[in-house]
Amino acid sequence: MREPLASSRPAFLSILQAGYKDQVRIAMDVAASEFAVGEIGAGKRPGYDLAKKQPGSNGAGVVTGEALQALYEGMLAKYPIISIEDPFEQEVRLLFSSLLVFLLAPQLTLVRP
Numbered sequence: 001m002r003e004p005l006a007s008s009r010p011a012f013l014s015i016l017q018a019g020y021k022d023q024v025r026i027a028m029d030v031a032a033s034e035f036a037v038g039e040i041g042a043g044k045r046p047g048y049d050l051a052k053k054q055p056g057s058n059g060a061g062v063v064t065g066e067a068l069q070a071l072y073e074g075m076l077a078k079y080p081i082i083s084i085e086d087p088f089e090q091e092v093r094l095l096f097s098s099l100l101v102f103l104l105a106p107q108l109t110l111v112r113p
Contacts, residue, residue: 005075012079036089037062046089057090065089 005012006014008028015024037059048068052062063071065088077080 005071007103012075015080021080025082028081029085031086032068032088033086048089083110 006021012026015021016070020037032048033054035049037052039046045065047062047064049057049059049062050068051057068088072084072087076084
């Protein structure tokens with residue numbers, strides 16, 4: 001399987017190398033519903049075939065929602081991403097909420113009136 005970030009990494013690295021990490025923010029529309037596959041794992045949640053569009057992948061790129069979440073969290077920690085639209089199959093509410101907390105937590109501040 002081709003590395004999942006292969007197509008995005010050049011853009012991310014260009015932003016970092018040009019010194020624009022603090023000026024540029026990235027919003028991604030992942031459209032995970034498009035590469036969601038049948039239920040997998042003990043919890044019978046949707047799996048995600050990261051190689052679905054590649055000829056001859058035969059399901060070799062299928063990961064769990066938790067593995068996909070870990071991939072997103074790694075990207076969020078490394079790159080100036082502020083939004084991920086459609087990160088999971090629409091019925092997977094638990095993963096949505098935990099990713100939202102991860103995405104928002106660094107930006108939360110307490111302001112006293």
